[in-house]
């Protein structure tokens with residue numbers, strides 16, 4: 001068999017984990033990494049805001065400090081500045097070398113938090129996203145959904161989050177808007193997004209995520 005008749009390796013995929021606070025995105029991204037590695041794939045787990053040295057510096061400006069420290073539009077632009085750097089320095093190079101990328105939050109978070117809950121507006125976020133990313137978007141977005149009070153309780157119990165409390169302090173109404181925004185985003189993009197019930201045990205959520213990944217990306 002000559003090299004031209006060999007089947008091409010499937011393209012590396014870009015999967016994002018989205019949702020409000022305390023939904024277990026970080027845990028589930030790690031678990032999916034292990035499952036995909038067992039499947040023989042190279043996998044990188046990364047996060048936003050952050051995921052590249054410059055983007056991690058921008059993260060510090062966003063996740064700590066007073067709730068109203070930024071004008072909401074400036075805040076949205078900081079998230080996209082970090083994202084632009086993250087895509088250029090980490091995500092695109094990994095995908096280009098055949099590594100699957102699992103990202104803890106991406107553009108849908110800016111749409112939900114800044115676009116809806118902080119009032120920047122969806123049209124403005126779409127314009128900034130187009131300028132920063134062009135047509136680049138995830139192959140699959142898993143929206144981990146759970147009631148806001150449960151999510152905030154889980155988030156507060158999580159070790160290591162002591163200094164990164166700026167968004168979790170934004171109040172119940174804010175987080176309820178975030179939750180409904182994510183559900184609206186998912187309903188508007190059903191081919192890209194899947195809503196996953198994040199209330200059950202981590203094992204159950206992991207199994208449900210694997211079913212979706214198998215059906216949509218590995219089938």
Ligand code: TMP
Pocket residue numbers: 021047048049063079104105106107109110111113114167168
């Ligand atoms: P994390 O807790 O998932 O690490 O995310 C940090 C916080 O940043 C989280 O409360 C949500 C917020 N955030 C936004 O408001 N907009 C964004 O675009 C992103 C990526 C995160």
